[in-house]
Amino acid sequence: MSISSATQSSSGVARSLVDLAQQTRDHARLLATLPTAKKNEALEAIAQSLEVAAPEILAANATDCQTAEAEGISQALYARLKLDETKLKGAIAGVRDVARLPDPVGVVQIHRELDQGLVLKRITCPLGVLGVIFEARPDAVVQISSLAIKSGNGVILKGGKEALHSCEALVGAIRRGLAEVGIASPVVQLLTTREETLELLKLDPYVDLIIPRGSNSFVRFVQQNTHIPVLGHADGICHLYVDKAADVQKAIKIAVDAKTQYPAACNAIETLLVHQAIASEFLLEGVVALQLRNVRLLGDERTREILNIPAATEADWSTEYSDLVLAVKVVDSLEQAIAHINTYGSRHTEAIATEDPQAAAIFMAQVDAAGVYHNCSTRFADGFRYGFGAEVGISTQKMPPRGPVGLEGLVTYKYHLVGNGHIAATYSGSQAKPFTHRDLC
Known part of the structure; x- marks a missing residue:
């Protein structure tokens, strides 16, 4: 049975992509609260699960490559599709590299007293749910999933049809690794059909960022067919x-x-x-x-x-x-x-x-x-070579994140303000009390 959660549950009951995305968002909220040690434990479990499943993964990729070659796939796309033992070992090493990186969640960027007893903090937090669509390149599954787990985000993956068996084998191993440490597998989902790609682009209430990886025409198609923010680049000239x-x-x-x-x-x-x-x-x-x-x-x-x-x-x-x-x-x-x-x-x-x-x-x-x-x-120009452990993609936009995007590009922040009955009226009018605006760290 396919592990694609877009069309089947573990009981084989069909459900809609909206239900899948809602489930991913719900579990991502729980993932966002996990301590660093637990997320690192999950990444090591994923690495070990991928190592155990290596023969299955390489066999699945060989099947994809044989089919793609018979269908006349371009040399460039075939190079991206091919997942040999060396490339797989590199991807697994990347998972462990991500585990060694500092946790990007919960970082206090601003800690400021506005007045006595009124304290402001700006704290990093996960984006929520990532939708990642890519052509060929099955090793992207490993890179993106590891970065999503470490940054506390759920992820919905959609690989190209040419990499179907490879992606299923990889996601299966990743989800088994998550289950071993008690993290619900729906935080990593896999879609398998073109129709699901089009529907994914419409899931504004559930998906917070779309990351396309592929040809320039493919990336432009994604950019032109969604209202969800898109991170990526269309050309590599x-x-x-x-x-x-x-x-x-x-x-x-x-x-x-x-x-x-x-x-x-x-x-x-x-x-x-x-x-x-x-x-x-x-x-x-x-x-x-x-x-x-x-x-x-x-x-x-x-x-x-x-x-x-x-x-x-x-x-x-x-x-x-x-x-x-x-x-x-x-x-x-x-x-x-x-x-x-x-x-x-x-x-x-x-x-x-x-x-x-x-x-x-x-x-x-x-x-x-x-x-x-x-x-x-x-x-x-690569996230692994920059010391990011891996990357979800490369962004050529002017606004950050820019270039290879690792963990820092998968978090946003919230402002936390804690007072003790403070009201804005105290600080306005002719008798307004001044703010202290004193940085505490």
């Missing part, structure tokens, strides 16, 4: 700019990693910008290293004066390839590189290779992106 003061060998190493280490990732570079003063030296050496990794290069007119490669079109500057394809452009200045990035970039992650600290400072100040890097690969 990242750049590396090689400045005239770059160390050529260092820049080549960065470019190769940023393009080829995992080309299907949203933080892989899609465009390489090179200062005209260093273009010949860098491109003639760099093309060898990139082509040895099977990268297909496309170039603007000035690049093609140096390299014998196909022409890049205007559309290439705004294309997320998610593959071993890289568009190359020669620019006249740092300012021109910044202008190009701010025109075509997706505000995800941008990098400069240079030994000139002033040029790096200007780039990092003026480029509009969630991540701006100096002399390192854009592939570091």
Whole structure:
């Protein structure tokens, strides 16, 4: 029997998605009150349950991969779908990393006396219920569930049809882990049909945040079809700019990693910008290293004066390839590189290779992106690599949270005010009593 709680209960009785969401919200309120030690105990139980279920999970993923390959899935999507032993072990390690992180719930951000006996606190608390919709990428189930548990949130997961068996095996193991420590399994739910996705987007009273992870067209679809707040990014068009003061060998190493280490990732570079003063030296050496990794290069007119490669079109500057394809452009200045990035970039992650600290400072100040890097690969834009344990996704919006979103992006806050019969009238009018406004910590 499918573990999808959207269509079946443990007794096999059908119920609506509204009922499921209500149940998730009710149990999330209980999860929100658990002490840190209990949540960490749950995360360790989840990690152990995933380890026990590893053969089942890998077999389920093999089934998904075989089906997807037979149906002609794209190489980029297949790379996200594939869950091998190494990737699964990494996901499990991420669960334990989350357990070691400070609890984001219950943090006193403001503790202030407004007047004697009238004390204000601002205290962090969970958002409530997360709705997470993703294409392929079954390891996202583990990352998101662990972050949801640690931050005291319920979560309703909807994976792509290509990852159905993988998601069912993973969520089954996670829920068994929760049950072992006495936490009700409905805090983690799994949906399995496209119809449920559309209904999930309408559950404004029960779901507090939608997190889509997938292609740009998919994310835009979600953004355009819900009134629930959406956290995510539609495009991952990242750049590396090689400045005239770059160390050529260092820049080549960065470019190769940023393009080829995992080309299907949203933080892989899609465009390489090179200062005209260093273009010949860098491109003639760099093309060898990139082509040895099977990268297909496309170039603007000035690049093609140096390299014998196909022409890049205007559309290439705004294309997320998610593959071993890289568009190359020669620019006249740092300012021109910044202008190009701010025109075509997706505000995800941008990098400069240079030994000139002033040029790096200007780039990092003026480029509009969630991540701006100096002399390192854009592939570091990741919650695990940032020390967040895991991430629920990457946000390119201006308002926080921005960039890789970990625990801090899954909590909000409440103002607690405690008095002793205090009334507002005391502090207004000609005889108004002044506030003390004294910070207590």
